[in-house]
Amino acid sequence: MFDLILSNIARHVTLNQQEADDFLTFLQPVTVKRKSTLLSAGEICKAIYFVSSGCLRIYHTDENGTDHVSLFAPEDWWAGDMYSFHTKTLAFYAIDALEDTEVFKLTEQNLERLYVQIPKFERFFRILFQNGFIMYQQRITSSQSLTAEERYARFKNLYPNLEQRIAQKHIASYLGITPVFLSMLRRRS
Amino acid sequence: MFDLILSNIARHVTLNQQEADDFLTFLQPVTVKRKSTLLSAGEICKAIYFVSSGCLRIYHTDENGTDHVSLFAPEDWWAGDMYSFHTKTLAFYAIDALEDTEVFKLTEQNLERLYVQIPKFERFFRILFQNGFIMYQQRITSSQSLTAEERYARFKNLYPNLEQRIAQKHIASYLGITPVFLSMLRRRS
């Protein structure tokens, strides 16, 4: 149950047994049913989530009612509205589950305690955000310089096998194109 | 000379006099002339830079020779190819100066020493990357849901007065449109 998250942490910092045990006490397991909402836009995002199975989608709904996927978070990814979480302001993004999903919830209070108790986690989250920063930066550059078809290839590379698990309209929304146009692209290739 | 960078740091962590003095010893002032290159794509990015005056541009040149601006870094911003810096791989992005620019250079070795000597900097850079992550996330969402005109308004908001200082082709490149089209937009409004 905890293997995945511990190996996720171990990718950037090394915890001893005691630290690992302590860390786990800060987590709350939560089950999110397919199509149910973990965070609504306009709420305050009070926790971040580590996905141990299933898949979340972090998205924004614009004034026309169109969704725009910011990120998919399948197993081994972290999710949250980081701006809302960090500034305690109303969330711009919403989060829901595309599959039945198991997450570990890490609340703001617990995270701050964690930073104090095991300062290594400052480093861990520094590296996590650094990687997220790099990922979004590459996505910006992709959206500037690549065609929709090339970005689709990138998506498949970033999220292996995810294509089979989720609806195409969500992939189109991630790519910044319409489902109709994605359908055309797939037909072509 | 050091006021700007110290107030930049102070925005997220509090340093005592000793720590501030120690921190400054890790920095090297560098002057970058307008149009000269601070980092070329294909090199390894061995340092990150804090801009105290002037303006840098972080960009990628695609196979057609077209530039795509990832970020502007005017005074009070940090810059670098974070992926190259972090993984010691060849830089995908290049950095040059759009104005005569003064930066403080913080090398990888010095940064690692800084993390050890003043662990608060783990927190500082965690927050810095967190904010960068959020900024790029919003830019992705903007590129998905806003028109070029609306994104142009966002640019002006994010970088007040920068418009007057740099060429329009760079702004177009940042917005992901052609200079020709930006010219049309400006005419319209």
Add this chain to the structure above:
DNA sequence: CGTCTATTTGAATGTACTCAAAAGCGGTGG
């Protein structure tokens, strides 16, 4: 002052969009 680069303008093109309708698929209840 002259040259080089950036910006503007106009015309033709193309990519991705909207709208509409048909086909496919999945889930639910009888």
Add this chain to the structure above:
DNA sequence: CCACCGCTTTTGAGTACATTCAAATAGACG
């Protein structure tokens, strides 16, 4: 278990926004 209903995907036609190409004008720098 099958039939039906609703949602997703596909397909086609017409449209709009942003592009490319080309030429003229403006501006910056030596």
